[in-house]
Amino acid sequence: MRESRIQFRLRAEKIEKHPMTTIVRFAPSPTGLLHVGNARTAILNYLVARKDGGKFLLRIDDTDTERSKPEYETAILDSLKWLGVSHDLFARQSERAPAHQEAAEKLKASGQLYPCYESALELDRRRQRQIASGKPPVYDRAALNLTAEDRARLEAEGKRAHWRFKLSQKKVAWKDLIRGEVEIDTAHLSDPVLIREDGRFLYTLPSVVDDIDFKISHIIRGEDHVTNTAVQIEIFEALSGSAPAFAHHPLLIGAGGEALSKRLGSLSLKLLAEDGIEPMAAASYLAKTGTSDSIAAFATMDELVAGFAMEKIGRAPAHFDPAELANLNAKLLHLLPFAAVEARLTEACVGGEAFWEAVKANLTRFSDVKDLWPLVVGPITPVIEDAAFIAAAAELLPPEPWDELSWGIWTKAVAAATGTKGKTLFHPLRLALTAREHGPELKKLLPLIGRERALARLKGETA
RNA sequence: GCUCCCAUCGUCUAGCGGUUAGGACGCGGCCCUCUCAAGGCUGAAACACCGGUUCAAUUCCGGUUGGGAGCGCCA
Known part of the structure; x- marks a missing residue:
């Protein structure tokens, strides 16, 4: 039970x-x-x-x-x-006119859609007047009082009707999925025009x-x-x-x-x-x-x-x-993992997975990869301030193959040979290899640049 | 002018009568580090105002102020 x-x-x-x-x-x-x-x-x-x-x-x-x-x-x-x-x-919507027409006929038949003959200019003036006198600009339903004869006369004068939906003038309530209980008093609203004077429907x-x-x-x-x-x-x-x-x-x-x-x-x-x-x-x-x-x-x-x-x-x-x-x-x-951008990297004519992993942390927008790609393939015109130091460093460049450890091996050797360390050691190398003050980590970049190109840049050549 | 909605850090928000008012983004600091990032740790930062109700209000009520929306022969 x-x-x-x-x-x-x-x-x-x-x-x-x-x-x-x-x-x-x-x-x-x-x-x-x-x-x-x-x-x-x-x-x-x-x-x-x-x-x-x-x-x-x-x-x-x-x-x-x-x-x-x-x-x-x-x-x-x-x-x-x-x-x-x-x-x-x-x-x-433009392709569904017959359905809209049918609905309009249904509302006309039930008397909920009624014809009005005020001109747009006239309505506008009336609204201005209402606002000026502190009243809400709501349509006064004057057309509802038109007799069949009135309408016939207006039509004979060449006036064409626009059609308004007759609101209940009661409170409409619904449970809004975001706002909760909502209640709107349609007595404060104008009867909406559903059909224009030229016969076209409004959005409603x-x-x-x-x-x-x-x-x-x-x-x-x-x-x-x-x-x-x-x-x-x-x-x-x-x-x-x-x-x-x-x-x-x-x-x-x-x-x-x-x-x-x-x-x-x-x-x-x-x-x-x-x-x-x-x-x-x-x-x-x-x-x-x-x-x-x-x-x-x-x-x-x-x-x-x-x-x-x-x-x-x-x-x-x-x-x-x-x-x-x-x-x-x-x-x-x-x-983003490499797989998610592979096609776009190819499209941009830039490098593969190793390149992506080396530079992605430095990106603000995807197109930045195009600016970063020359660091790897050139041409880069190196900036060398201390030629002797860079020449010494070039001598110590380890033989390939290179991986992420190569950078450390090389810079340790350079440090030992030249007695430099920290920024004075690394900054000139970055400038010589990339011609930039800032950029992706060199331990990731160096293997991508390759020994031949790195050596050329260290010799001051554009490569 | 009238109607409706909203009000917590700079921003997005949690809170649903008693909390050291929490989180995220951003910002500052520290660590890491060759740089800029990324990453880790950490810090500053808010209840719009005035009245009520209550033993007790960020929380409930009213008002003020501020913000948003609507009031079309637009959508």
Whole structure:
């Protein structure tokens, strides 16, 4: 009896926990480049999908035909690919007009979508007036009082209607996966325009229709959408009788506390890539900032998936600091094994495993390997300040084969012969061999340089 | 102007009435070391303010201040 009840409880919890398969979506509008704020939303969605074994829909929200550009869509796709956020499903809102139309007809039939005839200019003036007199700029629903005759007259005058969704003017509440209980009073909101005067849809209705048709289980987006969510829940309910789960994450703000805006073109992923930021450094930073986890470099998405939990996301805006990302980038490079970069080293026409192991701790960005490679293969024009000392050192260069011990053997011999030690011993050798004050450890570099080339440099030749 | 959210080291945060207020990044020092890194050890660094409630507030409540967001025929 007791046992069976526990079993029942367990089963019930399981069902409740996984009522359906997780399907999330990331829905950028192709009106600009993907920036770090969008990318964070994309990653969060991706991690949820991966963690739950669900699916990730990439949806291009291109209902604004004036501002949407195919080249932006391409750029967004490229950026997501670079980031390592892959999608299972793909859709473009512009291609789903019939479904949107059908939904609109349904709402018109039920009287929840009503025609309005005010001009944009008129509405704008009205808003100004409301704000000036200290009132919230909310649409007064004047069009709701229009009779059939009024409408016929306006139409006859050549006026075309735009259509608004009739809000319940009640409180809409949901349990936000990040913010907890949220309650929005739609009485404080304007009835949203769903269809423009020219017949094109605004983003609100297509978004809901597509979320329903693609069986989206969780809508995870920035907190700039919370009031939209109240509106959209009402549309969800009008159309399908239920709404998905919602999670609104805090927005990213600039290192100095200023707003991050896509429209200002700030901090696009494209720019980060050009700056030599590793995709996984960006992904690690964006997945971890604003969470209770330490911000650290992770080499694979799998690790980020393993550590992900919605509960770890905070409720306050997080600062995005490019300097911190650059630092994380270096950290990531330092922990990458040769196998992870082999192809890229080949592509960059630089050395293999020994070279990577010798220089990786000195990298801030991957492209630094190109600057370091000449230390090994030349040409390097040596800097020799004390010719006699260097000549003496050259005489003592041990015979090959060389390994990491060769450096020690050689420098001990030089020390014994010349009576120098410490910096006065090593500094001239470094300058002669690499022409630089600083650089990777010479015990690792020397075998790579090789005896012939080392000797040439010690003789003052460019090699 | 109105509505909503937030407030702990410089940054990301842990804390859920009694703690030497913990960790991570960054910063300083020491060690290692030919240098710069890397690595090891170590140090400095925070409860925004004012009122309540309470034996006791970082923690609960109210206000102030500060920050974020929304109020489009944008998304």
